[in-house]
Amino acid sequence: MSLPLYDGGLAAGLLCGILFGYVLEGAGFGSPTKLTAQFELSDWSVFKVMFTAVIVAAFGLWLAQALGVLRPGGVFVPTLFFWATLGGGLLIGAGFALGGYCPGTSAVGLASGRGDALVFILGMVAGTVVFAALYPLLAGLVTAAAGPQGQTLSALLGLPDWLVIALLALVAAGGWRLGSRLERRLGGPVTAEQALAAEAGTPPPRPAARPHRPFAA
Amino acid sequence: MSDASRSFRPAPFWHPLVAGVALGLTLLLTFLVTGHGLGASGFFTRLAAAVSAWLAPGWTAANAYFGGFVAGGADPLPSWITWEAVGVVIGGLGGSLAARRFRPMVEAGPQGRGGGHGSGYGGASLGGRLAAAFAGGALVGFGGRLSLGCTSGLGLSGGATLAVAGFVFLIGFFLAGFAVSLILRKVRS
Numbered sequence: 001m002s003l004p005l006y007d008g009g010l011a012a013g014l015l016c017g018i019l020f021g022y023v024l025e026g027a028g029f030g031s032p033t034k035l036t037a038q039f040e041l042s043d044w045s046v047f048k049v050m051f052t053a054v055i056v057a058a059f060g061l062w063l064a065q066a067l068g069v070l071r072p073g074g075v076f077v078p079t080l081f082f083w084a085t086l087g088g089g090l091l092i093g094a095g096f097a098l099g100g101y102c103p104g105t106s107a108v109g110l111a112s113g114r115g116d117a118l119v120f121i122l123g124m125v126a127g128t129v130v131f132a133a134l135y136p137l138l139a140g141l142v143t144a145a146a147g148p149q150g151q152t153l154s155a156l157l158g159l160p161d162w163l164v165i166a167l168l169a170l171v172a173a174g175g176w177r178l179g180s181r182l183e184r185r186l187g188g189p190v191t192a193e194q195a196l197a198a199e200a201g202t203p204p205p206r207p208a209a210r211p212h213r214p215f216a217a
Numbered sequence: 218m219s220d221a222s223r224s225f226r227p228a229p230f231w232h233p234l235v236a237g238v239a240l241g242l243t244l245l246l247t248f249l250v251t252g253h254g255l256g257a258s259g260f261f262t263r264l265a266a267a268v269s270a271w272l273a274p275g276w277t278a279a280n281a282y283f284g285g286f287v288a289g290g291a292d293p294l295p296s297w298i299t300w301e302a303v304g305v306v307i308g309g310l311g312g313s314l315a316a317r318r319f320r321p322m323v324e325a326g327p328q329g330r331g332g333g334h335g336s337g338y339g340g341a342s343l344g345g346r347l348a349a350a351f352a353g354g355a356l357v358g359f360g361g362r363l364s365l366g367c368t369s370g371l372g373l374s375g376g377a378t379l380a381v382a383g384f385v386f387l388i389g390f391f392l393a394g395f396a397v398s399l400i401l402r403k404v405r406s
Contacts, residue, residue: 004252008297012250017304019243020255020369024305025312027240028230032326032350033338039398040330045233050373052237053244057254057377060245076253078366078375080382085371088364089389091356096390097397099353100326102368103361104257106354107302111309113321116350121261123354128265130355131362132282139281142363152379164379192227192318194338200323201343 003070021108030108031195032100032116039097042186044179051172058165080147087141099123116200228316244377251297254374258361260302262286265358266293282362323347327401 005012027049028034037043064070096102099120101109106124109117131138148155154164183189231239247255266286270277270293277283286293313319328341328349361367364386366375372390375383 003249005250006252007250010300013297013300014304014307016243016247016250016255017301017306018308018311019246019304020240020301021305021308021310022312023236023239023243023308025309025318026231026316027233027236030309030313030318032324033329034230036327036398039327039394040402045230045236048233049237049240050368050376052234053240053373054376056238056241057244057248058379060241061248061377064245064249070249074252075248075378077378077380078371078382080380080385081365082385085364085382085385086389088360088362088366089371089386090393091360091363092367092386093390093393093395094397095353095356095358095360096368097327097353097394097401099350099357100324100328101350101353102257102357103261104255104305104367104369107257107305108309109324111306112313113319115321115323116326116346119347120350120354120357123351123356124258124261124358124361125265125268125354126351127355127358127360128262128362129269131359132265132269132280135280135282138363142365147381151381153381153384154379156381161379189230190338192230192316195324196227196318196320196322198325198329198339200325200329200339200341200346203340 003064004074020104021111024105024108025112028190028192028195029105030112030114030117031190031198032105032109032114033195033198034190035102035105036097036100037190040186041179041182043189044176044183045189047179048176051168051175055165055169055172058161058168062161062165077150077152079149080151081143082145082147084142084144095127225317227318240373241377244373248374248377254370254377255301256298256366256370256374257302257305258358258367258370259298260296261358262362263293263296263299326350327398330402330405 028045034043038046065072101117101120106117106120154161244255266283269283270287278287323343323346325339325341325346328346329339364371371383371386
């Protein structure tokens with residue numbers, strides 16, 4: 001019952017952040033070319049990495065609680081504000097498809113040298129200031145249609161946590177198989193070489209580097 | 218291939234299963250140490266409040282959203298999420314340098330698809346790419362404040378706690394991402 005430690009200090013932040021940034025970069029998520037190929041269905045890394053991470057962490061939290069080392073209800077669970085949560089998800093999905101990053105991956109893009117990530121970050125700062133300026137008009141929307149505080153899928157469905165995690169793993173496995181099949185059909189996931197060659201302001205690299213597909217347009 | 222040319226080639230990205238398990242363990246560690254998950258938009262909110270306070274201190278202090286961050290002349294930046302964001306940059310820099318994937322450039326990203334699938338990546342105009350990056354960033358900055366979190370804070374960390382909010386966010390995120398990507402490709406072709 002001694003966990004979480006509730007350590008919000010500098011060393012904890014740096015440690016978690018360094019691991020987070022190192023893993024995101026390794027996954028290829030500093031590249032907007034790779035990130036947005038998810039939405040063209042030719043690279044399913046975003047889906048695969050995110051869902052694997054969600055399931056691994058969810059299982060770990062469940063296990064730590066089952067073993068009695070994690071206090072039940074000890075970790076923060078965000079509350080649903082239906083319209084704001086959905087609307088924010090839609091805006092972030094749209095901005096990601098257009099701009100090539102989300103907030104965390106833009107920091108990794110900047111760290112791996114991407115100038116477009118810096119411009120994306122300037123855009124985020126501007127968008128945040130606009131939100132703050134309009135906040136008096138938006139305050140009602142932000143908290144409208146609130147769900148129960150910190151509601152989980154298990155509480156909503158009346159199922160035990162382990163079963164919800166198992167069902168999520170089944171959905172993820174199905175999505176993984178479908179994604180791998182589409183990746184093979186559409187030329188394969190974006191490689192590190194392709195990401196580094198995709199420089200704006202230069203002619204596109206010759207498609208010869210990609211697999212031979214006689215029926216491609 | 219000679220050893221010299223091999224040493225300049227980037228290391229491949231990790232297998233998604235390896236990256237996913239590593240990210241899941243990082244997220245689990247974060248929960249066990251801090252009691253909450255990983256985030257990112259929270260830092261950019263504090264950064265925006267700091268920039269706003271620097272450019273327009275009076276307006277920022279009086280603003281209903283930013284005011285709390287700068288109350289009594291406080292600096293909005295010192296916070297766990299800021300140390301985490303600094304860590305993300307250090308980790309991303311170290312990882313990209315070690316794997317020879319660090320390269321100062323403007324990457325074409327979603328603007329680099331000439332004629333749809335199979336046509337290769339890259340080839341966007343510099344101005345077009347930067348304009349799209351700024352506009353996309355603005356949508357993400359605004360959206361992250363509306364939903365009180367982003368892909369990391371709500372999607373990843375909320376999802377790991379099985380929060381309904383995390384999955385509602387992810388449904389919106391993927392729906393809009395697919396739709397806007399489809400529209401962008403239709404407009405271009």
